[in-house]
Amino acid sequence: xxxxxxxxxxxxQAADAAIDTACxxxxxxxxxxxxxxxxxxxxxxxxxxxxxxxxxLMAECDDRARRRSERxxxxxxxxxxxxxxxxxxxxxxxxxxxxxxxxxxxxxxxKSQPLCLIGDSGTGKSHMLIALGTEAAMQGYRVRxxxxxxxxxxxxxxxxxxxxxxxIARYGRVxxxxxxxxxxxELDRHxxxxxxxxxxxxEEKNSVAIASNESFGGWTKTxxxxxxxxxxxxxxxxxxxxxxxxxxxxxxxxxxxxxEEPASAS
Numbered sequence: 001x002x003x004x005x006x007x008x009x010x011x012x013q014a015a016d017a018a019i020d021t022a023c024x025x026x027x028x029x030x031x032x033x034x035x036x037x038x039x040x041x042x043x044x045x046x047x048x049x050x051x052x053x054x055x056x057l058m059a060e061c062d063d064r065a066r067r068r069s070e071r072x073x074x075x076x077x078x079x080x081x082x083x084x085x086x087x088x089x090x091x092x093x094x095x096x097x098x099x100x101x102x103x104x105x106x107x108x109x110x111k112s113q114p115l116c117l118i119g120d121s122g123t124g125k126s127h128m129l130i131a132l133g134t135e136a137a138m139q140g141y142r143v144r145x146x147x148x149x150x151x152x153x154x155x156x157x158x159x160x161x162x163x164x165x166x167x168i169a170r171y172g173r174v175x176x177x178x179x180x181x182x183x184x185x186e187l188d189r190h191x192x193x194x195x196x197x198x199x200x201x202x203e204e205k206n207s208v209a210i211a212s213n214e215s216f217g218g219w220t221k222t223x224x225x226x227x228x229x230x231x232x233x234x235x236x237x238x239x240x241x242x243x244x245x246x247x248x249x250x251x252x253x254x255x256x257x258x259x260e261e262p263a264s265a266s
Contacts, residue, residue, distance in 0.1 A: 030063035031056050072137040076178075077145045082130035092124050094246035100128065103241065104135045108207060109176050114240035115209040118216070122249025125211040126180055132209065133178045141175040148182040148195070148210075155194035164194070172201040176209060183214035183222045192223045192232070199235040210236060 010018065016036070023032035038059060042052040084104060089097040108115060115132070117125035130145065137143045146154075151171075158167035171177060177198075187195065202208055214222065216233050223229035 028060055030060040034059050068140075069138045072140070072143065073134055076133055076137050076143040078130050078133065079145070080130070081134075082127045083134065084131045087124060087127055087131065092246060092248075094119070094244060095124055095128065096243075099241075099243065100132070103132055106136050106139050106141060108241060109136055109141055111239075112202075112204055112207055114207060114236050114238070116236055116240060116242045117209070117211040117245060118214070118242065119245030120213055120247045120249060123245035123247070125213075125243075125245045128243070128245070129178050129180055129209055129211045133176060136176050142173070143176045143178065144171065144174040145178040145180065148179050149185055149187075151179060151198070152187055152191040152195055155198065156191055159190075159194065164197075168198055168201050171198050172206065174206065176207045177202060179208065179210045181213075182210045183212040183219060185222070186224065187222055189225055189228070192225065192228055196228060196232055196235070199232060203235055203238075208236060 019035055020032055023029070023035070035056065038052070038055050041047075042055065047055070084100060087095075087100075089095060089100075103115065117128055119125050133143045133145055155164065155167060158164045199208060212219075216237075219229050219233060220226060223232055
């Protein structure tokens with residue numbers, strides 16, 4: 001067992017060395033890195049001993065919370081970074097900022113409710129899906145992002161390898177499952193049935209958020225069995241929130257606006 005020598009009247013250099021060693025043993029990296037700055041600030045601000053200790057411990061707590069948040073975001077598997085702050089609500093009035101910020105509180109995830117983002121390409125639905133998923137991860141929820149076709153392919157492979165139950169259970173455990181690009185490609189009956197099993201596993205237990213370029217009426221092109229299609233729509237809409245992002249691509253509009261800037265300037 002490793003012990004630290006304890007003695008009174010340490011020099012500043014010896015005290016710094018003892019603090020560094022203790023922080024390593026106790027796995028307190030934030031205190032180890034920030035101790036000197038906080039100590040200098042404590043002297044300048046004439047902090048009490050209790051105030052100084054509180055500053056040290058809160059620095060460690062804040063940094064650990066940040067690292068946990070970063071790990072959850074990484075584990076979610078988002079393809080790129082997207083945030084609510086970066087979204088231009090003025091460019092797409094179909095998306096109500098108040099509704100989105102209410103969703104950002106994650107109360108719907110706490111209640112295991114679904115979310116559907118429906119609209120054409122370039123209307124912001126994938127941005128919203130990733131941004132809301134990121135907010136959920138930052139607030140402590142376990143999140144997983146996947147493309148619809150990738151999820152179905154994974155389920156088909158798992159079924160072939162007799163690992164289907166294990167795979168469905170893994171997707172069932174996360175607090176929020178984000179499925180992007182649902183409706184872009186037709187799914188055969190087997191793949192659609194496997195996706196339905198995942199949705200059934202999560203129904204009223206954990207939230208699902210989807211982004212689709214097809215209205216629900218057009219989902220029969222993706223799920224060719226009408227009864228199965230109706231059952232999937234029911235799973236994804238019951239007690240849920242549906243946001244229609246529209247048909248006008250704000251991404252294309254912004255690209256055109258940038259392209260016209262030099263011409264107007266000249």
